[in-house]
Amino acid sequence: xxxxxxxxxxxxxxxxxxxxxxxxxxxxxxxxxxxxxxxxxxxxxxxxxxxxxxxxxxxxxxxxxxxxxxxxxxxxxxxxxxxxxxxxxxxxxxxxxxxxxxxxxxxxxxxxxxxxxxxxxxxxxxxxxxxxxxxxxxxxxxxxxxxxxxxxxxxxxxxxxxxxxxxxxxxxxxxxxxxxxxxxxxxxxxxxxxxxxxxxxxxxxxxxxxxxxxxxxxxxxxxxxxxxxxxxxxxxxxxxxxxxxxxxxxxxxxxxxxxxxxxxxxxxxxxxxxxxxxxxxxxxxxxxxxxxxxxxxxxxxxxxxxxxxxxxxxxxxxxxxxxxxxxxxxxxxxxxxxxxxxxxxxxxxxxxxxxxxxxxxxxxxxxxxxxxxxxxxxxxxxxxxxxxxxxxxxxxxxxxxxxxxxxxxxxxxxxxxxxxxxxxxxxxxxxxxxxxxxxxxxxx
Numbered sequence: 001x002x003x004x005x006x007x008x009x010x011x012x013x014x015x016x017x018x019x020x021x022x023x024x025x026x027x028x029x030x031x032x033x034x035x036x037x038x039x040x041x042x043x044x045x046x047x048x049x050x051x052x053x054x055x056x057x058x059x060x061x062x063x064x065x066x067x068x069x070x071x072x073x074x075x076x077x078x079x080x081x082x083x084x085x086x087x088x089x090x091x092x093x094x095x096x097x098x099x100x101x102x103x104x105x106x107x108x109x110x111x112x113x114x115x116x117x118x119x120x121x122x123x124x125x126x127x128x129x130x131x132x133x134x135x136x137x138x139x140x141x142x143x144x145x146x147x148x149x150x151x152x153x154x155x156x157x158x159x160x161x162x163x164x165x166x167x168x169x170x171x172x173x174x175x176x177x178x179x180x181x182x183x184x185x186x187x188x189x190x191x192x193x194x195x196x197x198x199x200x201x202x203x204x205x206x207x208x209x210x211x212x213x214x215x216x217x218x219x220x221x222x223x224x225x226x227x228x229x230x231x232x233x234x235x236x237x238x239x240x241x242x243x244x245x246x247x248x249x250x251x252x253x254x255x256x257x258x259x260x261x262x263x264x265x266x267x268x269x270x271x272x273x274x275x276x277x278x279x280x281x282x283x284x285x286x287x288x289x290x291x292x293x294x295x296x297x298x299x300x301x302x303x304x305x306x307x308x309x310x311x312x313x314x315x316x317x318x319x320x321x322x323x324x325x326x327x328x329x330x331x332x333x334x335x336x337x338x339x340x341x342x343x344x345x346x347x348x349x350x351x352x353x354x355x356x357x358x359x360x361x362x363x364x365x366x367x368x369x370x371x372x373x374x375x376x377x378x379x380x381x382x383x384x385x386x387x388x389x390x391x392x393x394x395x396x397x398x399x400x401x402x403x404x405x406x407x408x409x410x411x412x413x414x415x416x417x418x419x420x421x422x423x424x425x426x427x428x429x430x431x432x433x434x435x436x437x438x439x440x441x442x443x444x
Contacts, residue, residue, distance in 0.1 A: 005043045009050045016056045016067055023069035024384035027057065061410060069386030069401075088422050088430045091398045093373045094294040095420035097345055103338060104293075107329045120328060124321040126312045128154030135331040136300050139339065143264060144272045145284060147302045153311055154322045157297040158262040158287030159185050165258055165283050166193050168314035169307060174222040176258075177215060179207050181376075181412070183232050183260060184404035186225055199408040200224075204367065206231075206238050209245050216253040223256035224249075228274045229264035233376050233405050233416040235369035240271040247277035257282040265291045265343045266350055266371045280304050283311075288330050290373075290420075291343045298322055298330045347371050353419040353427060360431040373420035377434075379413040383441045388415060391437050397430050 015021045027048070028036060034044040048065050051057045059065045111117065127133065133149040140147060155161040162185065170176070172194035178186065180199040190197050198215060201208040207226070215221060226246065228238040238246075250257050259274045259282055275282040287299030303311055315321065333339045350371045357368070357375055368375035379385055385401040392399055402414040417434065419427060 004037075004039060005047050005050075008037055008039070008047050012047070012051055013054060013056055016051075021067050023067050023386040023390065025067040027065045027067065029064060058411060063381070066384070069390060087393070087396045087398050088426060089398050090417050090419070090421065090427075090430060090434070091400045093290065093418040093420040095290060095346055095349060095373055096293060097342065097349065100293055100342070103333070104329070107332060110332070111325070111328065120324040122324075124324050124327075126153075126315045126321055127308075128152070128322060128327060129324075132327055132331045135334050139334045140284075140286070140300065140302065142340075143261070143286075144276055145302055146276070147284075151302050151305065151308070153301040153303065153308070153315065154327055155287075155299045155301055155315060156319050156322050157289050157299040158260065158285050159299075160297070160319065161285035161287065161299045161301040162186055162258070162260065163189055164311050164314035164318060165285065165301065166190070166195065167317065168310040169256065169283070170195055170222060175219055177212055177221050177224040177255075178407050179226070179231070179234075180408045181234055181402070181405045182225065182407055183227065184400075186260070187404070187407065197407045201408075202234065204234075204236070206236050206242050209242065209249065212246075213249055213252075216249065216255070221253060221255060223258055225258040225260065226274065227260045227263070229261060229270045230267055230369060230372055232263060233374055234367055235372040235374065235376070237267055237270055237369065238274075243271060243274045243277050246274060250278050250281055255281070259284045261286040262290060263372065266347055266373070267369070268347065268371075275302065283307065288339070291346060292330065292333065292339060296326050296330060298326050350420065352424065356424060356428050357417075357419060357431060360428065360435055364435070374416060374418050377415050377417060377438075379415065379438065380442050381413070383413065383438060385413050385415055388434075388437055388441055391441065392434060395433055395437070397433055399434065 027033070030041060030044045030048065033047065034041045037044070048057060048059060052059055056068060057065050058068050130149060132154060133152045136154065137147055137149045137152045140152070155164060166189045170193065173196065175196045175198055176190065177200055178197050180202050187197065198219060198221070200212050200215065212224070224246065228243055230237060246257065249255065257274060257278055261273065261284060264270065264286065273284060275284040281304065284302040285299070288296055301311060350373050353373065354368060354370050366375050366377045379388065389399055389401055400416045402412045402416065405416060406412065422430065
C-alpha cells in the first residue's frame with residue numbers, strides 16, 4: 001500500500017502539472033499541512049522536501065513554500081534554445097555592430113587571395129597553429145596576461161574553454177567553490193560532469209572571501225571558479241586586494257583557479273587579471289564571441305605548463321581543433337587592429353544601453369556595471385519572478401529568473417536582463433514593458 005505521504009505528494013504533483021496550482025501559489029505552512037492532512041509535522045516536512053526534489057516547489061526561509069514555474073518553454077533557463085523570431089531576447093547577449101557583416105565579407109575575400117587556403121582544409125594541431133597562438137598571446141598581453149604562446153590553447157569559444165577545463169582537470173565528485181550567483185553555463189558543465197558546486201555568499205562588491213576561507217577549512221575544495229572582471233550576472237569588478245586574497249587562499253588550500261574573462265574586454269583599465277597573482281595555478285579562459293561575434297566560435301585558454309597536456313587531450317576528445325577558417329579570421333582581425341576597434345565600440349554601445357536602463361528604471365534599485373551588457377533586478381517580496389517572466393513572454397519578451405544563476409538553496413527573487421541582443425529603440429520599449437509588468441505584479 002502506498003505510504004500516506006506519497007499519496008499527498010502525488011496529489012500535489014498532479015495539481016501542479018495540470019495547472020490547478022499556478023506558479024507562484026503559496027502552499028500551506030508545514031503546520032497547516034500537518035493539520036489539514038492529519039499527518040505529523042515531520043511527515044509534512046517530508047512531503048515538501050520531496051516536492052522540492054522533484055523541482056515542483058521551492059521553500060524560502062521565513063516566507064513559505066511556493067509552486068515553481070514548470071511550464072516555461074526551453075530557452076528561459078540553462079537549456080537555452082534559439083528564441084522565436086517574434087520574441088525580443090533579453091535573456092542571452094549576442095551584441096553586434098552594423099559594420100560587422102561587411103568586415104566578414106572583406107575577410108572572406110582576403111582569404112581567397114592570400115594565405116594558404118589548402119592548409120585551412122586540413123586538421124590543425126589540437127591547441128592551434130603556432131603563429132596563431134603567438135597572435136592571440138600578443139592580444140592577451142594587452143589585457144595583462146603575460147603568457148608564452150606555448151601556454152595558449154585555442155578553443156571553440158569560452159564555453160568550450162570551460163568545458164575542456166572541467167573535462168581535463170576534474171573528476172566526478174570534485175568540489176568547486178563558486179559564487180552564490182554565477183554564470184549559468186558553468187552550472188551546466190558541473191551537472192554534466194557530476195561536480196559538486198558549493199556557494200560562496202556574495203555582496204555588492206564581490207564574494208565573501210572569509211566565507212571561502214572557512215569553506216576550504218571544512219571541505220576538500222578542489223578549485224574556485226570566478227569572474228573577477230565583469231561578473232555575470234552581478235557586474236562587479238574585483239579590486240586588486242580581493243584578487244590577491246583569492247590568490248593567497250588558493251595557495252593556502254592548494255586550489256586551482258578558473259578565471260572566466262568572457263566579458264573582461266568591456267572594462268577599461270581594470271586591475272590585473274587574477275592569473276597575474278597566481279599564475280602557477282590559474283586557468284584563464286576567454287573568447288571572441290562577445291567582443292567580435294557569437295557566430296565566430298573562437299576562444300583561448302591560458303594554462304600553466306603542468307596542465308597543458310590534459311587540456312590538449314580534452315580538446316582532441318571534443319572538437320579535435322578549432323575550425324581553422326574562423327581562427328584565421330579572428331587572428332587576422334587581431335593583427336590589423338579590428339578586434340581592438342570593435343572592443344572600443346562595444347564598450348560605448350554597452351554604456352549607451354546602461355544609460356537606457358537607467359532612464360527607464362530610474363530610482364528602482366538594480367545591480368549592474370556602467371559598461372556591462374546585463375543588469376540584475378531584485379524584486380519586491382510580493383512579486384514572483386516566475387510570474388513576471390511568464391507575463392513578459394506573453395508580450396513576446398524573453399528574460400530569465402535568478403534560478404539559472406543560483407548555486408545556493410535560497411534562490412533570490414530577481415530577474416536578469418540582457419541588454420545586448422536587440423536594437424536600442426527596441427530595448428527602450430522592451431524595458432518599459434518590463435518595468436510596467438513588474439509594477440502591475442507588485443500592485444495588483
